[in-house]
Amino acid sequence: MTEKTRAIAAILERAKHTHAVVAEKTQGHDPDWALFYAWWLVTWSELPAELGTTPGLTALAVELVRLDREYRAAARAEPWPEFYARELLAWSGS
Secondary structure, three states: OOHHHHHHHHHHHHHHHHHHHHHHHHOOOOOOHHHHHHHHHHHOOOHHHHHOOOOOHHHHHHHHHHHHHHHHHOOOOOOHHHHHHHHHHHHHOO
16 A cells, blocks of 8 residues: 555545445434535544645545445455545546
8 A cells, every 4th residue: 555545544534434434423323424524534633634635525536435345245355445546546647
């Protein structure tokens, strides 16, 4: 795993913990989770700096949903933040 992949995976872990606090208010049900993640990642994290670009919120949310479906569709030993990090780097062209 590259240093950039590790950095983005750590950012995604922080997003997960932040979202967990928010999701407590809805007993864990958040149909708009991807929008929250996209907003937090673009607005409050170092993701744009790591990617070398600032993704649009809608485009990032759509990509997060795609990654979630792809990750869940296959039995993966790799933790989701690592998978997402690698895929987000490829998606952004970094």
